[in-house]
Amino acid sequence: MGWDAEFTEHFDRCADSMRFTAYLLCGNHHEAEDVVQAAFLKLYLAGPKMARREGLDAYLRQIVVRTFLAERRRARWRREKLAETLPEVPATAGLSEDKLVVWQALGRVPARQRAVLVLRFWHDLGVEETAVALRCSVGTVKSNTSRGLKALRQRLGPEFGALWQEVSRNA
Structure with missing residues (x-):
């Protein structure tokens, strides 16, 4: 099977999952779509040069997260401009109120x-796998996990534990 066919098959299988991962990271459907599109382009361009292709899912997830983080770093230099009209509000039909509250927080x-919370709790990666995906130390993953969970607890209140577990399990 050639790379084009392999890539098409991989895209068909993973696109929705990667879009949702990007949405969890970005909190915005339009930005998430841009991140995923850039990630698939990077994967497509890198594919022919790859000696082994066993870990394409993990590699793609890593590209999505790194693309998101790179975009956030670039966004610091840009300022949001006010517009005459409000942007579209994404449809939330079919989503439970609990999921919306967690995703907003x-x-x-x-x-x-x-990024650490999404990889650890949504994708169920271990500390070491998350460190590899983010190119950081295990200690950095642990501290970012702790700080991220603390920030979520502050926003969600005492019922956080059960709510986060239910949302990540049932999504």
Whole structure:
């Protein structure tokens, strides 16, 4: 099977999952779509040069997270401009109120901590796997996990533990 066919198959299988991961990171459907599109482009360009392709899912997830973090670093230099009209509000039909509350709180956690929380609790990666994905130390993952969870607890209140576990399990 050639790379184009392999890539198409991989895209068909993973696109929705990566879009949702990017949405959890960005909190915005439009930005998430841009991140995923850039990530798939990077994967497509890197594919022919890759000697082994066993870990494409993990590699793609890593590209999505790094693309998101790079975009956040660039965004510091840009300022948001006020517009005449309000942007579209994404449809929330079918989402429970609990999920919306958690996702909104997650969107207010700093980007690096949010990336760690999404990888650790949404994708169920271990500390070491998360460290590899983010190119950081195990200690950095642990401290960002602790700080991120603390930030979520402050935003969600005492019922946080059960709510976060239910949302991450049932999504």
